[in-house]
Amino acid sequence: MGTTHVLVLDEGTTSTRAVLFDDRSRVVASVAEPLTITTHPDGRVEQDATEIWEKSASVLRQVAERANADGLEIAALGMAIQRTTTVLWDRATGEPVAPVISWQDTRAADTVTELGEDWARRSAEVTGLVLGSANCGLHLQSLLDADPELRHRAEAGELLAGTVDAWITWNLTGQFVTSSSNAGSSGMADMRAGAWWEEFLDELDVPVSLLPAIVAEDADYGRTRTEAIGADLPVTGVFGDQQSALFGQGGFTAGSVKCTHGTGSFIDFNIGSTPIVPSSGLDCRIAWTTGGTTTYLIEGGSFVTGSGIDWLISLGLLDEAASLDATYAKGNPDSGLVCVPALAGFTAPHWDGNARGLMIGFHRGTTTDDVVRATVDGIAHTVTDVLAAMAESAGVAPQVINADGGLSRSNTLLQAQSDLMQIPVVRAAQAEFITARGAAWCAGIVHGIWASPEAASATQEAGETLVPTASPEATDLVRTAWQDAVSRDLGWRRTVLS
Structure with a gap:
C-alpha cells in the first residue's frame, strides 16, 4: 500500500x-x-x-x-x-x-x-x-x-x-x-x-x-x-466552507485571520473559545468543535473585490485581470485620487445600501492607470475597514493575514493590504485547495495521519509573505483621505433620489 x-x-x-x-x-x-x-x-x-x-x-x-x-x-x-x-x-x-x-x-x-x-x-x-x-x-x-x-x-x-x-x-x-x-x-x-x-x-x-x-x-x-x-x-x-478554509490556513489560535479574495472578500477572524456579540453588523459564528472544545470566529466581508476588477475591464480601463499588477505599477502613487468601490453599497462596518461607487481627486493629469491603482487601493481599504472592526470587537489584534482565493494572485492588492494594516500578508500556496485542506487535516488528525493541528499545518507548502513597505505615517495619511471619501459617499443614492 x-x-x-x-x-x-x-x-x-x-x-x-x-x-x-x-x-x-x-x-x-x-x-x-x-x-x-x-x-x-x-x-x-x-x-x-x-x-x-x-x-x-x-x-x-x-x-x-x-x-x-x-x-x-x-x-x-x-x-x-x-x-x-x-x-x-x-x-x-x-x-x-x-x-x-x-x-x-x-x-x-x-x-x-x-x-x-x-x-x-x-x-x-x-x-x-x-x-x-x-x-x-x-x-x-x-x-x-x-x-x-x-x-x-x-x-x-x-x-x-x-x-x-x-x-x-x-x-x-x-x-x-x-x-x-x-x-x-x-x-x-x-x-x-x-x-x-x-x-x-x-x-x-x-x-x-x-x-x-x-x-x-x-x-x-x-x-x-x-x-x-x-x-x-x-x-x-x-x-x-469558510470555517474549513480558516482551519486549512492554520488559523487555530485567537487572532488568526484568513481573507478569501473572490468576487467579494470573506474575512474570518479566530476569537478563541469565548463567543461575543459583535458590533458593526459582523457575525460571530462557531468556527469548529474539536477535541471537546468549541472555537468561535467573527466573520465579515465586502461585496466588491474581483467584481471591482471586472468593472474596470468592462469600462475598458484594464485589458484583463492578468494585467492588473502591471497596470497598477504605471499609476501614480501620489495622484491624490481616491476610489470608494461601493458599487453595490457597503457591508460591515458601514452597512449602507445607499452608498455607491465614488471617485474623488481627479485633475488634468489623472490617467486611466491612476484609476486602476485607486480602485485596487479602495478594495484594500474596504477590507481593512472590516478587519479593523473585527479587531475592535474581538479585543485581539491580528498579527498576520492569510490570503487565498483567485484575486490573492495580485501582488499589488496584497501589498496594499499589508501596508494599510501594517502587518504581514501571506499568500497561500495552492490557494484553490485551502478550503478542502481544512477538512482533510481534521479527518486526518482523527485517524492518526497527523498528531495535532500544528503537526498537520507543518506539512503545508510555505506561502509567499508580503511585509509592509509604507511607513505608519504614510499609512495614516492615506487612511484619513479614505475615511473622508467614505463620509462623502454614505447615503449617496438616498440623497440623489430624494
Missing part, C-alpha cells in the same frame, strides 16, 4: 469537487463537476438537491477509483460544504420535496422586516448572526407556509430538513447529523449551547423535529455506503 491519504468533498455553490490529499498535504487527485443554480426575478435562488448529491457522489467515486487503481490507501473522508442553504426531504424515501433554497435567496426579506428589531437583537445575542434572509429557519417557514401539505407532513414527522452537509451525510452514511459550524451558520442555533434555538423556531412555526442532531466537526459521521461512492470509508472532519 502507498502513503495514507484523506479524501475530501468540497461542495460549493456552483461546483462540487473531490480532492485527495497525502500525508504531506499535497493534492494527489482532484475531480470537479459544475452545479446548476437558478435565479428568479422575485429574489428566489434555488438548486436541485438530487443534482448536488449525484454529482458529489460522482466526483467522490471517480477519485476513490483512481486511488484504488494506484494502490493508495484512503484513511477517511472529510467534507467542506456551502453553508446556510436549506434542503427538505422525505424521511422514508429520501427524495427531496422542494427546491433547495440557496444562501443567496432573498424571499424572506419581508419576513425579516416583520420580525422587527427585538428579534433582530435577540438573534444577534443568541445565534451571533445578523438576522437576514440568509436564514435556514426563514427558508423552512417559507416552504411550509406556501404548501399546507408539506406543513402537515412536517408536523407528522414525515419530513427531514437541514443544510447541505446534513443532506449529503444522510445519503452517504444514513446518519442524520450536522456539524456545529454548519448549524451555527444556519441562523437557527444557539451558538453557546450548540443546540437548536427552539424559541425562534416556535415563533416561525417550524418543528424542531425536522432538524438533525448537532455534532462536533471531529465526530463519527458513520461510514460511506460502498454502492454510493465505490468505497467504504469513515466520515469525519465536516465543516462549513
Whole structure:
C-alpha cells in the first residue's frame, strides 16, 4: 500500500469537487463537476438537491477509483460544504420535496422586516448572526407556509430538513447529523449551547423535529455506503466552507485571520473559545468543535473585490485581470485620487445600501492607470475597514493575514493590504485547495495521519509573505483621505433620489 491519504468533498455553490490529499498535504487527485443554480426575478435562488448529491457522489467515486487503481490507501473522508442553504426531504424515501433554497435567496426579506428589531437583537445575542434572509429557519417557514401539505407532513414527522452537509451525510452514511459550524451558520442555533434555538423556531412555526442532531466537526459521521461512492470509508472532519478554509490556513489560535479574495472578500477572524456579540453588523459564528472544545470566529466581508476588477475591464480601463499588477505599477502613487468601490453599497462596518461607487481627486493629469491603482487601493481599504472592526470587537489584534482565493494572485492588492494594516500578508500556496485542506487535516488528525493541528499545518507548502513597505505615517495619511471619501459617499443614492 502507498502513503495514507484523506479524501475530501468540497461542495460549493456552483461546483462540487473531490480532492485527495497525502500525508504531506499535497493534492494527489482532484475531480470537479459544475452545479446548476437558478435565479428568479422575485429574489428566489434555488438548486436541485438530487443534482448536488449525484454529482458529489460522482466526483467522490471517480477519485476513490483512481486511488484504488494506484494502490493508495484512503484513511477517511472529510467534507467542506456551502453553508446556510436549506434542503427538505422525505424521511422514508429520501427524495427531496422542494427546491433547495440557496444562501443567496432573498424571499424572506419581508419576513425579516416583520420580525422587527427585538428579534433582530435577540438573534444577534443568541445565534451571533445578523438576522437576514440568509436564514435556514426563514427558508423552512417559507416552504411550509406556501404548501399546507408539506406543513402537515412536517408536523407528522414525515419530513427531514437541514443544510447541505446534513443532506449529503444522510445519503452517504444514513446518519442524520450536522456539524456545529454548519448549524451555527444556519441562523437557527444557539451558538453557546450548540443546540437548536427552539424559541425562534416556535415563533416561525417550524418543528424542531425536522432538524438533525448537532455534532462536533471531529465526530463519527458513520461510514460511506460502498454502492454510493465505490468505497467504504469513515466520515469525519465536516465543516462549513469558510470555517474549513480558516482551519486549512492554520488559523487555530485567537487572532488568526484568513481573507478569501473572490468576487467579494470573506474575512474570518479566530476569537478563541469565548463567543461575543459583535458590533458593526459582523457575525460571530462557531468556527469548529474539536477535541471537546468549541472555537468561535467573527466573520465579515465586502461585496466588491474581483467584481471591482471586472468593472474596470468592462469600462475598458484594464485589458484583463492578468494585467492588473502591471497596470497598477504605471499609476501614480501620489495622484491624490481616491476610489470608494461601493458599487453595490457597503457591508460591515458601514452597512449602507445607499452608498455607491465614488471617485474623488481627479485633475488634468489623472490617467486611466491612476484609476486602476485607486480602485485596487479602495478594495484594500474596504477590507481593512472590516478587519479593523473585527479587531475592535474581538479585543485581539491580528498579527498576520492569510490570503487565498483567485484575486490573492495580485501582488499589488496584497501589498496594499499589508501596508494599510501594517502587518504581514501571506499568500497561500495552492490557494484553490485551502478550503478542502481544512477538512482533510481534521479527518486526518482523527485517524492518526497527523498528531495535532500544528503537526498537520507543518506539512503545508510555505506561502509567499508580503511585509509592509509604507511607513505608519504614510499609512495614516492615506487612511484619513479614505475615511473622508467614505463620509462623502454614505447615503449617496438616498440623497440623489430624494
